[in-house]
Amino acid sequence: MFKYLKNIFVLIFICFAIWMLFFDANSLIIHSELNSEISDLEDQKVYYGNEIIKDKKAIKQLSTDEGIEKMAREKYYMKKENEDIYIIEYEDSLKLETQDD
Structure with a gap:
């Protein structure tokens, strides 16, 4: 084994x-770091592609008067004249504050 290490070409190859x-x-x-970064970016690409699809569906729903009315009622609690709105919140959906004593 030592006779191979004495060869100049083997030493140059090992150093190289x-x-x-x-x-x-x-x-x-560096290649492994770049590969992991590429993987992360591909995951982000898939995520944002799905977000674009969801946004297109929302835009399509909001392009009609019924869709705008539905969103205004559900999200902003708007109402028509002569109409009452009752908001029912369940205990498990409330954000309860914990007190630290």
Whole structure:
């Protein structure tokens, strides 16, 4: 084994391999970081694609008068004249404040 290490070509190859794996600007470590970043960006792309689909559905619903009225009633609690609104909140849907003594 030591006779191979005395060969200048083997030594140069080992030095080159170590340099390329750890110290170069395109090293294995940097490639793994870039691959993880690419994976994160692809996940974000899928998430935002789904958000775009949901927003398009909401825009389509709001393009009609019935859709606007439904959103105004449900989200902003608006009402027509001569109409009463009763908001029923269940105990498990309330945000209860905890007191620290």
